[in-house]
Amino acid sequence: xxxxxxxxxxxxxxxxxxxxxxxxxxxxxxxxxxxxxxxxxxxxxxxxxxxxxxxxxxxxxxxxxxxxxxxxxxxxxxxxxxxxxxxxxxxxxxxxxxx
Numbered sequence: 001x002x003x004x005x006x007x008x009x010x011x012x013x014x015x016x017x018x019x020x021x022x023x024x025x026x027x028x029x030x031x032x033x034x035x036x037x038x039x040x041x042x043x044x045x046x047x048x049x050x051x052x053x054x055x056x057x058x059x060x061x062x063x064x065x066x067x068x069x070x071x072x073x074x075x076x077x078x079x080x081x082x083x084x085x086x087x088x089x090x091x092x093x094x095x096x097x098x099x
Contacts, residue, residue, distance in 0.1 A: 008036040
């Protein structure tokens with residue numbers, strides 16, 4: 001036979017709320033359903049905290065990849081600028097040699 005805690009653990013949240021609504025705070029009948037409600041609330045908070053930690057870790061990884069991508073783009077800009085400068089120099093040399 002299941003204990004009172006196990007019986008309450010198997011109830012839906014609405015059913016547990018109905019039991020709590022029909023008990024007097026401080027009575028012997030109020031303690032177990034309230035304990036189950038607090039246990040569920042704690043589980044939900046722990047789950048939410050774990051999800052926040054995962055989101056924070058994902059944010060850190062995204063920031064690292066973004067920083068790396070920005071570096072690559074910066075080096076690409078330097079390469080394009082160097083290419084433009086070299087093209088201008090060789091064009092000027094070519095014009096000077098044509099004269």
